[in-house]
Amino acid sequence: GEDVEQSLFLSVREGDSSVINCTYTDSSSTYLYWYKQEPGAGLQLLTYIFSNMDMKQDQRLTVLLNKKDKHLSLRIADTQTGDSAIYFCAESLIRGATNKLIFGTGTLLAVQP
Amino acid sequence: DVKVTQSSRYLVKRTGEKVFLECVQDMDHENMFWYRQDPGLGLRLIYFSYDVKMKEKGDIPEGYSVSREKKERFSLILESASTNQTSMYLCACDGTASGANVLTFGAGSRLTVL
Numbered sequence: 001g002e003d004v005e006q007s008l009f010l011s012v013r014e015g016d017s018s019v020i021n022c023t024y025t026d027s028s029s030t031y032l033y034w035y036k037q038e039p040g041a042g043l044q045l046l047t048y049i050f051s052n053m054d055m056k057q058d059q060r061l062t063v064l065l066n067k068k069d070k071h072l073s074l075r076i077a078d079t080q081t082g083d084s085a086i087y088f089c090a091e092s093l094i095r096g097a098t099n100k101l102i103f104g105t106g107t108l109l110a111v112q113p
Numbered sequence: 114d115v116k117v118t119q120s121s122r123y124l125v126k127r128t129g130e131k132v133f134l135e136c137v138q139d140m141d142h143e144n145m146f147w148y149r150q151d152p153g154l155g156l157r158l159i160y161f162s163y164d165v166k167m168k169e170k171g172d173i174p175e176g177y178s179v180s181r182e183k184k185e186r187f188s189l190i191l192e193s194a195s196t197n198q199t200s201m202y203l204c205a206c207d208g209t210a211s212g213a214n215v216l217t218f219g220a221g222s223r224l225t226v227l
Contacts, residue, residue, distance in 0.1 A: 042218030
């Protein structure tokens, strides 16, 4: 089946690390993504990871992929108030001729000053 | 950078009205998508189009239709709006980056049906 799950809310203090978790069900996912949605805006791609990798680092962002457990995480180091947003994970599935993205429910990250 | 423009940011309509949501992209991307976003449910795919005049149903097409007469424009139509269609509607188009399928989203259209 196609299902992507995330916890709904995470609160951290400014300067701490944030870890947002995601589980997915389809082992045929080719790419997994993290998108960020700021208030009143559409989704913006943050980063993505190919399914044969287990880690990707990009400045303050670290993505970890545990393919065996179908678990994806996004770590934000030195979290800032500007990181407050909703974070969506998504998996990319190929169904016939169609490449489809399945999104999670989104995690609201609240950063306390 | 690809830009996706949704012309209406906020709309208020009455039950039974016909609603058009317009989306325009400024790159030559074949694939365009309409999602709705609801709290606790994430994004759900309504319809997508992979070429002019081509469309496919997503996961929740009931109550919606779409139109793609030109490559850059993808419209979502609610023939007879109902209160359960109150939601945030997001349009997207996709390109590729190093083989990954990357969606670029518009800012969203928030529809309230009274």
